[in-house]
Amino acid sequence: MSTPIYNRVALIGLGLIASSMFWAMKRGGLVGTVTGYARSEDTRNTARDIGLCDEIYDTASEAVKDADLVVLCVPVGVMGAVAAEIAPALKEGATITDVGSVKREVIDAVGPHLPGNVHFIPGHPLAGTEHSGPRSGFAELFDNRFTLLVPVEGSDPKATATLRALWEGMGAKVEEMDPDHHDLVLAVTSHAPHLIAYTMVGVADDLRRVTDSEVIKYSAAGFRDFTRIAASDPTMWRDVFLNNKDATLEILGRFTEELFALQRAIRTGDGDHLYDYFTRTRAIRRGIIEAGQDTDAPDFGRSKVKT
Ligand code: NAP
Numbered sequence: 001m002s003t004p005i006y007n008r009v010a011l012i013g014l015g016l017i018a019s020s021m022f023w024a025m026k027r028g029g030l031v032g033t034v035t036g037y038a039r040s041e042d043t044r045n046t047a048r049d050i051g052l053c054d055e056i057y058d059t060a061s062e063a064v065k066d067a068d069l070v071v072l073c074v075p076v077g078v079m080g081a082v083a084a085e086i087a088p089a090l091k092e093g094a095t096i097t098d099v100g101s102v103k104r105e106v107i108d109a110v111g112p113h114l115p116g117n118v119h120f121i122p123g124h125p126l127a128g129t130e131h132s133g134p135r136s137g138f139a140e141l142f143d144n145r146f147t148l149l150v151p152v153e154g155s156d157p158k159a160t161a162t163l164r165a166l167w168e169g170m171g172a173k174v175e176e177m178d179p180d181h182h183d184l185v186l187a188v189t190s191h192a193p194h195l196i197a198y199t200m201v202g203v204a205d206d207l208r209r210v211t212d213s214e215v216i217k218y219s220a221a222g223f224r225d226f227t228r229i230a231a232s233d234p235t236m237w238r239d240v241f242l243n244n245k246d247a248t249l250e251i252l253g254r255f256t257e258e259l260f261a262l263q264r265a266i267r268t269g270d271g272d273h274l275y276d277y278f279t280r281t282r283a284i285r286r287g288i289i290e291a292g293q294d295t296d297a298p299d300f301g302r303s304k305v306k307t
Pocket of ligand 1: 012013014015016017018038039040041043044073074075076078082099100101102124125126127128129130131132133134233236
């Protein structure tokens with residue numbers, strides 16, 4: 001192996017993202033030893049069974065000891081508590097990052113606990129699936145997907161460059177972004193769409209005139225995609241909405257206005273309005289395909305990667 005980017009990496013939380021990072025780091029031969037910690041004994045035992053991480057510890061503090069990079073891979077709502085727990089055990093000069101789907105609240109929750117002699121560089125890989133837990137990860141998850149790094153004031157550019165090299169080694173395209181802008185962009189591209197999917201599946205469930213078996217049997221591609229998204233981890237998504245309140249509410253407000261306008265067009269038979277609207281939205285889909293972020297091929301099951 002050539003010189004590792006980090007000699008010792010600690011993954012705190014061993015779910016989809018941490019396990020995918022582990023397999024991606026090993027695939028690329030990017031790092032030395034990877035240590036891991038998860039809250040439940042069950043998860044720690046599973047990790048030991050499947051060879052997820054080189055060393056598994058029963059406390060987060062033991063896992064981060066001597067680590068050059070610590071990655072917080074827990075739900076957004078517990079990032080602050082985990083940071084408080086590990087802070088006294090961090091090695092001087094270590095880099096602390098996270099993979100949380102929200103940035104401003106995580107920065108505010110984690111930053112104050114960290115000692116001045118470590119580098120805090122928040123991050124967010126824009127890749128995932130609806131699966132969770134230590135068995136759900138795979139090395140290709142980040143290939144050709146964006147990871148956004150959100151350096152905070154005073155972040156050392158050299159430490160940021162090293163973290164960037166790790167993500168690039170895992171297959172990701174890396175960009176830097178300001179935390180508030182990140183939260184607004186993600187509210188549009190991920191958080192609000194998830195809430196809409198949850199709502200649509202909830203509506204189908206409530207509509208007792210259409211039986212469950214009919215919903216499953218006749219489910220069309222659009223609804224199937226909604227059910228896939230709505231199967232995402234409830235803890236993760238509860239925390240996303242509670243911690244990206246303002247941006248999500250702003251986008252949902254706009255969404256509601258547009259929905260009313262479309263509702264009105266349907267009621268009044270304004271076909272031109274509907275046609276123009278759908279023409280505009282179709283162009284956005286073409287843009288995503290042209291940017292290489294999805295393919296044109298039908299994939300109604302969406303077996304693996306999603307944005
Ligand atoms: P996951 O598969 O559900 O795994 C979460 C891990 O966090 C588990 O190991 C869990 O431990 C641990 N954990 C949960 N509550 C904890 C607590 N109170 N204290 C300590 N550890 C705790 O989650 P994930 O999908 O990898 O998501 C992890 C982070 O990545 C989240 O912040 C999420 O916002 C972000 N993210 C997710 C996606 C996605 O699509 N899934 C995409 C990008 C970013 P146990 O197993 O022992 O319960």
